[in-house]
Every structure is written in structure tokens, then in C-alpha cells.
Amino acid sequence: MSYTATSIEQQKDANGIVGVDLKLEVHVIPVSDVERSKLFYQGLGWRLDADDTPAHGVRIVQFTPPGSACSATFGEGITAAAPGTAEGALIVSDIEAAHNELVRRGIDASEVWHGAAFPLEARRAGPDPQRTSYGSFFSFNDPDGNAWLVQEVTTRHPGRLDAATTTFASADDLARAIRRAAAAHGEHEKHNGQRDANWPTWYAAYMAAEQTGKEQPV
DSSP, rough: OEEEEOOOOBBOOSOOOBOOOOEEEOEEOOOOOOOHHHHHHHHHTTTEEEEEEETTEEEEEEEEEESSSSEEEEEEEEEOOOOOOOEEEESSHHHHHHHHHHHTOOOOOOOOOOSSSSSSGEESSOOOOOOOOOOOEEEOOOOOOEEEEEESSSSSSTTOOOTTTTEEESSSHHHHHHHHHHHHHHHHEEEEETTOOTTHOOOOHHHHHHHHTTOOOO
């Protein structure tokens, strides 16, 4: 389920050339046992999109994480990389909720840390105390040792998203964004000393700015 507001205007680069969208579609991960990997990624709660055998010696299994526009693919005859050498990154809007869900699913996830993803000595236990966007992490491996880094992102750095596009991957993501906007709006009303009857517009501006890295209303 995706909640998206978009502009139909075409975007031009500095030379006035209309750009062609290049959207990352698939991340290929090398595995040693396709059936074992299929069970693992199903256990994560990812959507199974395909399990096809288009040619002799070729099998393509594709999963998509909830809310993601990019899928993960593995199988037979599709990569020469050694099993366990892939690394991928996932983002979530609530690091603790995501960690708790994977643990409930029986996934051997690391503890949550903050500070930096790398090097190891830069990590500090627990989520970022201020829950700063990009500041909290955990990780897990699939059965072959392919690594997945999970990072909490709530406010994008400027320029990371199309300013004309606001997307929420799920109803849960949207609800969390509304709660953050509600908390910020409460501070806004305290600062002004009066009730803001135009709160829907304020919420919308806050939530859009949060995603695109623009200055948020105060």
C-alpha cells in the first residue's frame, strides 16, 4: 500500500535537459541454497513476487520488503558472486518497532545502536537519544551471511527526494508521520499561545518538509 502525492511537471537538469527516471528495481543477492533462502525471506514478512525458471539451470526468486519500491532477487544461474558477500540497506520510520517485529519473527537481529554504522568502535548502545534521523541502526544476516543494515530515517537530508513527491509506504508509516506532526504542532500552538484552526495545512506542510528535507514550519 502506498500513499503518494506527485507533481506531473517534468524535471530539467542544469543544462535544461529533461531527465529520464532511473529507478532502482532489484538488488541481487548470492545464496547457496535457494529453498532455505526462500523460507528465510518469507519469514521476514517480505512479499514473494516470483519464483520462475525461464531456462535450464536458471531460477529467479524475487521478494520485496513491505513498502519498498526495490526488490531482492536470488536463485540459480543469475550471479557469479560468492554466497554471503552481498550487503543491503533498509530504512524504517521506527527502529524499535522494526527491531521488535523481526525478533518476534525469530530473526537473530543485532541490538539497536546509534552513533554511526561504521566503524564498529563508533557505535553506541541503544537508539539515538534524540531519535535523530539517520542516527539509529541494527543489522541482521540471512542464512548465507548476506548482511542487511536497518536505519531509522524520519527526516530526509535536503535534495534526497523529489520536492514535488511525498510518499508513505504504508498506513503505519503515515500514522507515525501524523503523530510526529501532531507533537510538533502542539509545540507550535504553545509557542503562539493560541489554537491553530488551520492545523490540517500545517500538518501537511510539516510532513512534506520532513520527507524532502525542506525547512519545517514552526
